[in-house]
Amino acid sequence: MRKHELEPGIPVIGPGVSIHFIGVGGIGMSGLARVCLERGCRVTGADARLNRQTELLSEGGATIRVGAQPDLVVGSDLVVYSSAVRAEHPERLRAAELGIPAIRRGSLLAHLTRDLALLGVAGTHGKTTTSAMLSLAVRAAGLDPTILLGGELPNIGGNALLGSDRYCVAETDESDGSFLELDPHLAIVTNVEDDHLEHYGDILSLREAFRDFIGCVEAPERRILCADCPNLYALARRNFGTDFVPYGFSEAGDIRGVEIDLARDRSACRVLIHGKPAARLEIRVPGMHMLLNALGAFAAGLSLGLSADSLLKGLAEYHGTRRRFEVLGDWRGATLIDDYGHHPTEIEATLRALRQYSEGRCLVVFQPHRYSRTDQLFDEFAGAFGGVDLLILSEIYSAGEEPREGVTAKRLLSRIHGVASVVYAPTLGDVEEALREQVLAGDTVLFLGAGDINRVAYRLLERGI
Template sequence: LAAVMNAADGVAVAGAHGKTTTSAMISCIAAESGIDPTVIIGGEVSSLGGNARNGAGRFVVAEADESDGSFLKLYPYLAVVTNIEDDHLDHYGTEENIYQAFKQFVGNIKEGGKAVLCFDNAKVRRLAAETDKEVITYGVEGEGADYIARDISYGVDGTSYKLYYKGEFVTEVHLIVPGRHNVLNSMGAFAAAHEMGIATDKILASLKKFGGAKRRFETKGKVNGVWVVDDYAHHPTEIGVTLKAARQTKPERLLCVFQPHRYTRTKLLFSEFCECFKDCDELILTDIYAASEEAIPGVSSMHLAEGIKAATGQEVLYIGKLTKAEEYLERVVRPGDLVMTIGAGDVFKIGEELVRELERNAD
């Protein structure tokens, strides 16, 4: 990736959450605008025909993965940072080390390039103040950002908002993907695409039809009034944001199946996991997806279920095996339900099998 990006004008998107969707949005905008970018991202996008694209233009758009520090090998023309969070502590050790890695990543920007930074995140605001690179900022909450979204409207058909740049109205943006987090993702994509020289009307047209990346609020099916969605969220902040977006679609009930990812993450962020499922009407936990890790004594989904009950008073159902969780859902779902499978492992299989069973029963 570094060899490909560093030989071109790279657009690298980094952050604990949102980097796949933001890089996918930028990639779709660029590809549909005719500038023929090369694309390398971590999720499949139907309009791109996969997760990579070999272009002949000057730009290479890529997702920059901070998990093992390898994103520091990139020297982009544009660096987009969606947020900085306390993930991957098994690699970095401390939150300050994570921050310093992102600071170095932005410091790698080529001469004449810029950083596109989300002002809603406190650590990214600190980064904007401390870097000597030229900065473009965007946000929903904080005044002081260059790009600001106002008059946000959420509904079952998507999201819309008015975009301002340095206090001046620019345009109205319409999205079919739900949630406040996708407002931010689209703002980062808009700002980056504008710096790539892409016209506003082409940016808006691409954003309006962007249906999301695979495993990012991905609809698995809608059968007899039951909507089944899968999402890759595996960090507590990410989960909370995803469930809030799900709640904004106004389901009668929101049923969530969560498969924790890695014993180390479950242990290190246990307290945060206990607080992030409050938007669920019903929560089911399956066994931890080890991702090649050895089990840690005392760290389990059953222990996490007890922690969530103690912290929030929520009723949490522990069903270890995926097949058993699917069988339970098949018995209890009813029209108006939104069923979400959440996690970075193979929990998506539950939703796929549930859709198949619902379709068979509907015949």
């Protein structure tokens, strides 16, 4: 039985239903659109620019246009929008004028999974990687789930896939509170930190939202929570006692990684289950945080009664997700890497992986994401880049937000510490010029941010000089 009532008047997602997506090129929106296509829906969509996601949707039969396209809304049974799309957007206005129901992206996920066993992955960081790992692990163990990710997983050819059984692995979105519309059969929560406070107002409200999400899972053995996050572990003990499965590297973990073995191109550990040796876990990517995510996926698979050996085999097939420590190629003898990290904790974890991977100087190009996040976590950002040989700092990517007085990357520059050298390069063109002046053969250059900073990396690789 569902704990949450679905919005009335929304058609069952399947053959004959016409759905229009506003901002269809977004990584979350495009995945939902792909699954709707594969369910037999007619899909239309529009976005400010075309990208790889829109191209894949077009190849699959969707009608995609650039810019605001209110005429595309005509004939739709449903309109879907992200929280970044304002009520005065021309396509939302046209839908209202025509009496077509319009729902948020998270609400559509709730409708898509209404009759499925949702394996939901939540948390401030690590959702995409963990949900990707869980997808491969349970597939190797014999399941064929529908998959909805916040990034592209090469193993499945994209960010979404329609499965044939009752399960759905999905990355859930806490940013606008829409994950509380879901009824997860199982939940992995990776961590809880102060982010998206522009929606929640304060950290207490954010923690309460995660508490409610976890509480939607009825069976304690299917509440898979990271014991290494103090906020999350305290929340879990306070609200659920011992009715959850803690995982991590700390002694509190029922599923615990020990004897950690890190190399340039892999990470491994021995797994203890309730203190007893059970398995060796190895993934083909660097980073303690990646290994921690794999532990969570492994714990989730075990809670479903799946074979440990099969789960480990699936995790060993994980070679990365696009924009998550993705090695793009070599330029002038330097290795270029792209990563989506945009929160101080994510940055620190990714920099540890960078030092694990790099054999030369570590250079970082960082583009802060959103004025609100930069403002809320200003001091944390200032101290997140310790040990970097060179930091190139670009201006803030607004993601549709209005500027805030005094909140700029240039001001952040004056507060950054622990870095050998810092260069301010406000535009993408300035970033490219700085790299041409600074990069040496043998360097590793990490492009960090959830905006468009990786365009510089692709431009350099395309030009080759």
